[in-house]
Amino acid sequence: MSYLRESATFNRSVIAEIQRAADTGIYDIRGWGAKRPLPHFDDLLFLGASMSRYPLEGYRERCDTDVVLGDRHAKHPLHLDIPVTIAGMSFGALSGPAKEALGRGASAVGTSTTTGDGGMTGEERSQSKYLVYQYLPSRYGMNPDDLRKADAIEVVLGQGAKPGGGGMLLGQKISPRVAAMRTLPEGIDQRSACRHPDWTGPDDLTIKINELREITDWEKPIYVKVGATRTYYDVKLAVHAGADVVVVDGMQGGTAATQEVFIEHVGVPTLAAVPQAVQALQELGVHRRVQLIVSGGIRSGADVAKALALGADAVAIGTAALIALGDNHPRYSAEYEKLGSAAGFFDDFQDGTDPAGISTQDPELASRFDPVEGGRRLANYLRVLTMEAQTIARACGKSHVCHLEPEDLVAVTIEAAAMARVPLAGTDWIPGHDVR
């Protein structure tokens, strides 16, 4: 038998995709975020205290975790108990019980959850102590009554999985309730706009943000969310437009349905975006006054701590929250395999066939998911993230997780050192920046 040599350029997955494209004539659509390897928080390490820094006594000395978001203009800023929030995910993309569970889990630990492209449901409002209402280009279900019920408003310009792209929800998930909330015919493949219909550019956005403030009598914090691309400029313009909070979502951020080519080839890694955002805020003199929320690939308390150390005020989780609820759980292994996938690999959130009952509108599948149990699991996970971040912060001698700073970090790869702007471990070298 002759030696089989696989092409690095045309490997089996590339060949399979060419064959799939030739068979169907339509691009591949899937959920999840970028799957390619990227420089990430894993490439950073903390310098725990020893002789030159004093650590705090674990379990005995306080290490606080609360964060105030949106206190620049709003009468009622959010005061969250932990710096980990739940990112925007729509009813439509997710089942009603899954949205309810996100609210339950977040509320149990004193943090916020966020609506998505498709309006606010009663279940998520009633179960969410703090609910951020997204204001998206599609304006599906946008309703001033819901605006007034929200605790904060997030103007969405883009998301990390598809900066520059509009929403997408395939017909399998446009159930009667989803269709009614979005004013769409049932069962169609929903196309939605990538640009807001009534403003273009930062000067218009200034007026738009003021409109939202006027409608809600200046009560609520206004966030501006961008997918990470030209982050330095986007953050500056968002602040100029009046954002109280800027949300930066890196390319590892998840989606319920986006073209594969978009997910993998547009945007920049979260690690590269955070220092750009922080630099923009610092140059404007508003770092910590306009809060920064970072999302896209946050999985552990270490990731939380690293994002905060680089200058974020809080993080948001989406994919990790779904996994905590039960997404990709081995208990559904046999069913994932029937769908041609496997537990740990399932990303067909667009199909509505989720065996875990989370990314579906099928009533039978959705009924498998217990929102109380899901909420409990999410709360557990959020507590672990928080305790892990506290563990690291105490080791670095910080009495608040937000006191972590870039000086506490080193990088283990040259790429991460350059992106995160912290020195390569064991050196004082920050590639592309002045030696410090």
Place this chain on the structure above:
Amino acid sequence: METLVALDLATTELREVNAALHAPGLSGDFVITHPDGAHNVAVGLNADIRLTIDGHVGYYAAGMNQLAHVTINGNAGTGVAENMMSGTVWVKGSASQSAGATAHGGLLVIEGKAAARCGISMKGVDIVVGGDVGHMSAFMAQAGRLVVRGDAGEALGDSIYEAHIYVRGHVASLGADCIAKEMRAEHHAELESLLAAAGFDDNTADYTRYGSARSLYHFHVDNATAY
């Protein structure tokens, strides 16, 4: 008899004017003087009041209106009555782009012309424009009715869903998936009632109806150029 409440934007901050119009249990007649092109005038109203804005307004006048009947004695900037839910917004002059954007209900009358993207992403509102509308009007229009007594610019109704469009004059071009449709009896009746609500009595036979061919409702290889 209720008295007319006057709010003067020359001497009162916009925030105070809007807050006064958000007061609980509001009713009666109101007038805003000296708007002088201000943005965000009378946004977020949620009471069955009659409000006259005596002059030109900037962006988003009467944005997200609920229940109120607002008359603008002048021209309106971008996004007049954007995301309106109910009530009436009546522009005596002309309107800039994105008039009635994403509005879910109510009636928007523009006696003059409307610029580009009139009725963009409309979700149930009725819009009657006395003159012409600009390009990309009714882009991705989901529901509701748009009546144009003059001409329509390029790419009318691009990527339209289920909204109904009636145009009396010339249409420069139709957008993707938007086609001319037969005017059946129910459409003549629908158009007649919309015109009447806006104070016009045109012959409905002079109008053409446009709507969705529904060929883009499912992703398909044959539609590749339209995505």
